[in-house]
Amino acid sequence: MSITSIYEASRRSLSNQQAAINVTAQNITNANNENFSRRKIDFNFKSTGISSQNVERVHDKFLENQIRLENQEYGRANVQSSLFKNVEIIFGEPGEGSLSNVMEKFWNSWDELSNDPESEVKRILVGNSGEQLANSFNSLNDRMENLSRETASMAQDKVTKVNALIDQLGVVNRTANRSAELLDKEDIIINDLSKLINIQIKEDETGRKSVRSGGYSLINGSEVTKFSVSSTDSGSLQKLEITTERGDKVNINSGELGGVLEFNNEYLKSYKNDIDDITKSIIDKVNEKHSTGYGLNNSTGNNFFAGTNAKNIQLNKNLKDDFSLIATSSAQNTIGDGSIAQEIANIRSTLDDETGRSIDDNYQILVTNVSVDGNKENFISQNQDKIITQLRAQKASYSGVSLDEEMTNLLKYERAYQAAAKVAQAVDEIMKTILQLV
Amino acid sequence: MRITQSMISKNLIEGLKNNREQLNESQRRISTGKKHAKISDDPESFSKAKRLSKQINQNNQFLKNASSANAWVMTTRNAVENLSTNVSKLREISLQGASDDLTASGRQALSDQIQYIIDDTMDILNQSYLGKKLFAGTKTKVDNAFSVANDGSISYNGNASDINNKLSENLSLAINVSGQEVMDTNIFTIAKNLKAAMTDGSSEVKDDLDDVNTLLEDINQISTSLGYKENQIYLSQNRLDTANMNLSSLLSDTEDVDLAEAITVYNSQEIAYRAAMQTAADVLKLNIMDYLR
Numbered sequence: 001m002s003i004t005s006i007y008e009a010s011r012r013s014l015s016n017q018q019a020a021i022n023v024t025a026q027n028i029t030n031a032n033n034e035n036f037s038r039r040k041i042d043f044n045f046k047s048t049g050i051s052s053q054n055v056e057r058v059h060d061k062f063l064e065n066q067i068r069l070e071n072q073e074y075g076r077a078n079v080q081s082s083l084f085k086n087v088e089i090i091f092g093e094p095g096e097g098s099l100s101n102v103m104e105k106f107w108n109s110w111d112e113l114s115n116d117p118e119s120e121v122k123r124i125l126v127g128n129s130g131e132q133l134a135n136s137f138n139s140l141n142d143r144m145e146n147l148s149r150e151t152a153s154m155a156q157d158k159v160t161k162v163n164a165l166i167d168q169l170g171v172v173n174r175t176a177n178r179s180a181e182l183l184d185k186e187d188i189i190i191n192d193l194s195k196l197i198n199i200q201i202k203e204d205e206t207g208r209k210s211v212r213s214g215g216y217s218l219i220n221g222s223e224v225t226k227f228s229v230s231s232t233d234s235g236s237l238q239k240l241e242i243t244t245e246r247g248d249k250v251n252i253n254s255g256e257l258g259g260v261l262e263f264n265n266e267y268l269k270s271y272k273n274d275i276d277d278i279t280k281s282i283i284d285k286v287n288e289k290h291s292t293g294y295g296l297n298n299s300t301g302n303n304f305f306a307g308t309n310a311k312n313i314q315l316n317k318n319l320k321d322d323f324s325l326i327a328t329s330s331a332q333n334t335i336g337d338g339s340i341a342q343e344i345a346n347i348r349s350t351l352d353d354e355t356g357r358s359i360d361d362n363y364q365i366l367v368t369n370v371s372v373d374g375n376k377e378n379f380i381s382q383n384q385d386k387i388i389t390q391l392r393a394q395k396a397s398y399s400g401v402s403l404d405e406e407m408t409n410l411l412k413y414e415r416a417y418q419a420a421a422k423v424a425q426a427v428d429e430i431m432k433t434i435l436q437l438v
Numbered sequence: 439m440r441i442t443q444s445m446i447s448k449n450l451i452e453g454l455k456n457n458r459e460q461l462n463e464s465q466r467r468i469s470t471g472k473k474h475a476k477i478s479d480d481p482e483s484f485s486k487a488k489r490l491s492k493q494i495n496q497n498n499q500f501l502k503n504a505s506s507a508n509a510w511v512m513t514t515r516n517a518v519e520n521l522s523t524n525v526s527k528l529r530e531i532s533l534q535g536a537s538d539d540l541t542a543s544g545r546q547a548l549s550d551q552i553q554y555i556i557d558d559t560m561d562i563l564n565q566s567y568l569g570k571k572l573f574a575g576t577k578t579k580v581d582n583a584f585s586v587a588n589d590g591s592i593s594y595n596g597n598a599s600d601i602n603n604k605l606s607e608n609l610s611l612a613i614n615v616s617g618q619e620v621m622d623t624n625i626f627t628i629a630k631n632l633k634a635a636m637t638d639g640s641s642e643v644k645d646d647l648d649d650v651n652t653l654l655e656d657i658n659q660i661s662t663s664l665g666y667k668e669n670q671i672y673l674s675q676n677r678l679d680t681a682n683m684n685l686s687s688l689l690s691d692t693e694d695v696d697l698a699e700a701i702t703v704y705n706s707q708e709i710a711y712r713a714a715m716q717t718a719a720d721v722l723k724l725n726i727m728d729y730l731r
Contacts, residue, residue: 032444084478093477094484104495111499115506115603118570118579329576336570336578336601342610349496349607360492368485371478378478389452393445400442407726 013420037399068194074384075195076259084374110345114338117328141310151264158257197255214251276309293327293340457711464704490689507603515664535643552633575616623656
């Protein structure tokens with residue numbers, strides 16, 4: 001063995017320790033970066049010295065997949081739990097101006113009128129509370145439609161995000177050098193994607209990912225498909241759908257986008273239908289009684305409400321101009337008879353023959369359903385959050401940077417560097433000694 | 439398990455956040471006095487509270503109905519008692535008129551008294567309460583429930599319908615006495631017959647005495663039925679009051695906060711929060727840099 005080879009060994013040693021310190025520095029830089037997987041130097045190399053191949057990315061693929069899977073359900077439930085808060089605000093229960101209060105006032109006003117059917121003042125009260133009830137239904141309907149429009153634009157935002165992420169993944173797939181940094185980036189993209197939509201990921205032999213969603217390919221190699229939102233009018237509320245560029249319908253059922261779609265297409269739609277049903281039964285039942293009754297001037301056959309649903313319910317125009325048309329008595333010329341008014345007041349607690357429930361019951365059930373549904377999604381969201389936090393903790397435990405470790409490593413490499421320098425110095429002395437022999 | 443610095447700080451932040459949320463919720467409970475702010479906090483107890491308060495509101499409405507019914511029935515009963523007094527007077531007069539030793543002018547005076555009683559009875563029966571005719575059935579806005587035609591005959595302008603007031607879910611009470619019921623006692627016919635008989639002679643008056651007795655019985659029966667109605671109203675008011683008291687205490691159990699408990703919970707949460715902050719400060723100070731020189 002020649003002395004010069006020892007020179008070479010110590011030079012290599014110096015550069016290796018330097019490379020190791022460089023990796024340590026990189027780790028310390030990213031100590032608080034959640035998406036960073038710490039790097040480890042593999043000193044098990046051949047004579048060529050340390051290279052990027054010796055830098056190992058400490059990473060658990062299984063954990064990463066697990067997190068992505070849970071992300072999809074979390075995204076769905078989380079976006080819904082915040083949307084449900086809006087629905088609760090729309091209903092405003094329990095509260096002064098809530099529909100249940102307005103409804104109660106309406107029925108009570110009929111009760112009052114039935115005690116005093118001759119009274120003009122109580123007629124005005126009935127007329128006003130009827131108008132208030134109609135307005136409450138109208139504005140409830142408006143606010144629901146607004147919320148639906150809002151969810152439509154939310155869906156649009158999410159799709160835009162998905163498309164952007166897919167573009168980025170395309171760039172990653174086209175990059176030849178799959179460095180640790182690129183892999184970190186790829187993880188972030190796929191993670192973000194998994195929060196937005198349901199995805200299945202396949203990996204080819206080079207590690208490049210292809211992503212499918214709802215039966216359609218989003219990215220395959222560098223071949224990218226874009227999604228878009230389309231809305232179809234389904235009666236009163238628009239139905240949101242996701243389609244590919246070729247117009248195929250994609251089944252998005254989880255992730256934030258899936259949550260937004262489900263919220264609009266199922267929950268909101270069913271609440272809207274329920275409200276319409278309740279409105280219609282109030283209109284029908286009140287009109288049915290009212291049209292048989294007689295008003296102050298023996299007027300009869302008048303409807304109290306006009307319209308068929310929450311959007312168009314209003315007070316009968318003629319009656320609005322002349323409250324003496326409000327019918328209270330069951331026969332002509334019997335002004336003191338409040339029996340029709342009483343029957344109308346009784347509608348609130350009259351049980352339906354088919355369902356066995358009253359109008360008040362139906363509304364109460366709807367309001368309770370809204371909060372039970374909201375609670376369900378909120379519970380799932382919190383639960384998923386806990387699962388993901390735990391998985392992330394596992395990931396951090398495995399892939400995260402520990403400053404204690406890095407500082408200790410730094411000391412270790414520093415000492416090794418000093419030792420390598422010492423070796424160089426020793427060889428140099430030896431060389432000097434040899435040269436003096438000559 | 440391998441624990442990194444960022445895991446520690448993340449857990450600390452998460453823990454402190456949870457503590458703050460709990461403190462906020464406890465604070466809300468104490469300041470509002472209500473267990474829940476939104477339905478979704480507890481849909482079940484909300485819908486129970488809603489049912490209870492609805493029942494209370496409805497009972498309050500029934501109580502209102504009852505008190506207005508009561509006022510009406512009492513006014514009616516006063517009027518019927520006045521009728522009864524008039525009929526008693528009629529009976530006294532007829533007893534006097536049945537005596538044989540009455541002069542013609544004495545008979546004329548009694549006959550005038552009967553006319554006076556008829557007029558007063560008309561007044562009583564045409565009484566209004568709150569602008570509504572008491573004795574006109576459901577035609578409460580007619581000008582006169584009873585009117586006298588030119589030939590002196592008296593006719594009833596109302597109808598025989600009941601005015602019903604709802605006192606509870608299943609109890610509707612007819613609160614009025616229709617003029618028809620009064621007409622059916624033949625009060626005016628009997629009085630007029632009596633008046634005619636008074637000038638005719640004592641034997642005719644004696645014949646009418648039985649009719650007057652029956653009339654008194656009939657009027658008293660109406661009065662009794664009103665008393666029975668008053669009693670029924672009183673009973674249902676009592677029932678509604680008791681029900682509301684029970685319902686209110688149930689409602690309070692369902693939605694009101696037990697302050698002593700809430701404050702105790704708040705205190706223990708505060709201690710937990712302080713402890714968490716204390717340990718956070720200590721743990722974050724631990725640093726390998728302090729030991730590497």
